[in-house]
Amino acid sequence: MTPWSLMLVAGAGTFLLRLSFLALVRGDVPLLVQRILRLVPAAVLAALVVPAVVPDTGAGAADWASWIRPVAAVLATVTAVRTRSIFATLAAGMAALWLLSLLT
Amino acid sequence: MTRSHALREGLRDAAPILPGILPFGIIAGAAAVSAGLAPMPAAGFSAIVFAGASQLAAVELLAQQATWPVILLTILVINLRFVMYSAVLAPWLSHLPLRIKAVLAYLITDQAFAVTVARQRRRPDAAGLPWYYFGAAISLWLTWQTGTVVGVLVGSLVPASWHLDFSVPLAFLALLVPLVSDRASLVTAGVAGAVALVGRGLPWNLGLIVAAVVGIAVGLLVENRTRAVEATESRRSAA
Numbered sequence: 001m002t003p004w005s006l007m008l009v010a011g012a013g014t015f016l017l018r019l020s021f022l023a024l025v026r027g028d029v030p031l032l033v034q035r036i037l038r039l040v041p042a043a044v045l046a047a048l049v050v051p052a053v054v055p056d057t058g059a060g061a062a063d064w065a066s067w068i069r070p071v072a073a074v075l076a077t078v079t080a081v082r083t084r085s086i087f088a089t090l091a092a093g094m095a096a097l098w099l100l101s102l103l104t
Numbered sequence: 105m106t107r108s109h110a111l112r113e114g115l116r117d118a119a120p121i122l123p124g125i126l127p128f129g130i131i132a133g134a135a136a137v138s139a140g141l142a143p144m145p146a147a148g149f150s151a152i153v154f155a156g157a158s159q160l161a162a163v164e165l166l167a168q169q170a171t172w173p174v175i176l177l178t179i180l181v182i183n184l185r186f187v188m189y190s191a192v193l194a195p196w197l198s199h200l201p202l203r204i205k206a207v208l209a210y211l212i213t214d215q216a217f218a219v220t221v222a223r224q225r226r227r228p229d230a231a232g233l234p235w236y237y238f239g240a241a242i243s244l245w246l247t248w249q250t251g252t253v254v255g256v257l258v259g260s261l262v263p264a265s266w267h268l269d270f271s272v273p274l275a276f277l278a279l280l281v282p283l284v285s286d287r288a289s290l291v292t293a294g295v296a297g298a299v300a301l302v303g304r305g306l307p308w309n310l311g312l313i314v315a316a317v318v319g320i321a322v323g324l325l326v327e328n329r330t331r332a333v334e335a336t337e338s339r340r341s342a343a
Contacts, residue, residue, distance in 0.1 A: 003145040006172055010162070010179045011152035017183050019209040021191035023202065029191045037188040039323045040316065041157075041214075042289045043296040044182050045280035047315035048161055050297035051304050052273035069270060076274050080281035086124030089278035090271055097270050 049073070064104050072096035110232025114239025117219045122247045124278070125215070129251020131271045132159050134259025136252075138269070139167040143256050150252035154210065154245065157279060158182040160272050161312070170309040178312055189217040196224065196233050208234065211241035213248075214279070287330060292323030 021029070029037070053073040055066035076093030083089070129150070136146035136159070149159055158179040165175045189212050197205060220237045223230065230236075262268050284290050296319025303311030 014183045018186040018212045021194040022205045039292045039320045042283040042293045043316040043319035046293035046297040047300035086278040093274040
């Protein structure tokens with residue numbers, strides 16, 4: 001598979017997910033399906049974020065530098081909770097990462 | 105008259121969101137190039153799939169040499185939420201011909217959906233909802249495409265010492281936080297995050313899918329319990 005064919009299949013699949021209920025004349029989503037779909041984004045995003053910011057140190061002791069990203073991520077989370085702004089969250093997280101990297 | 109008015113209203117309501125979408129798009133473009141995609145496929149990804157979180161996840165998996173079926177499955181699972189948006193929008197757009205619906209469907213995003221639902225709740229009788237939605241959605245589309253093209257062009261110029269790769273999980277965090285609105289979604293996110301951490305070593309990068317499924321299952325159980333407690337309490341207060 002080339003990147004283009006992967007993208008075309010992924011694009012077609014995503015389009016069909018978007019079109020699904022719009023193409024039906026009338027349709028109600030079963031309640032259980034609605035409840036599952038509501039939780040999908042939170043589950044997937046959390047599963048993406050946590051392994052990306054927690055250092056993969058195994059059983060060995062982590063050094064200071066490997067804690068920079070988790071700490072910056074916590075500061076970014078606090079910013080996100082307070083501001084609800086993508087831009088402010090990115091700015092706070094990157095600023096924290098740069099400052100902590102300078103300090104260590 | 106109604107058309108252009110509703111269109112402008114949609115553009116106006118989406119405008120405050122655009123400054124956040126632009127850097128997110130730049131990150132998606134830059135991450136695609138640094139994962140090894142050539143500039144054309146990297147930009148094409150945004151035009152064809154047009155779903156930021158799934159694009160970033162796919163690019164992360166590409167960089168980890170994941171297999172194609174796993175990448176495809178991950179993209180589709182992340183984009184499952186569009187089915188819900190489609191169902192909510194459907195009654196408001198039901199009078200339109202299918203080819204128009206296809207265009208509007210392609211433009212569905214979290215943000216276009218959110219502003220459209222907010223307008224419908226605020227003013228259920230306001231005219232021109234499809235035009236309002238189109239105005240919001242098309243400005244988000246243009247911003248996203250511009251952002252990814254800029255990211256593809258400048259991404260390879262940014263030195264590694266800037267740690268720009270960290271902006272990817274930060275963008276996910278910024279999307280995640282507003283979704284955690286009650287106990288069930290909080291538990292879902294917590295469990296999914298913990299399982300993903302434990303499942304880092306799973307074969308074929310299946311940790312993400314397994315974590316999402318376990319997180320959703322536990323979240324549903326918590327929701328069931330909350331409902332049962334609420335039902336008991338309302339019975340008690342009625343008696």
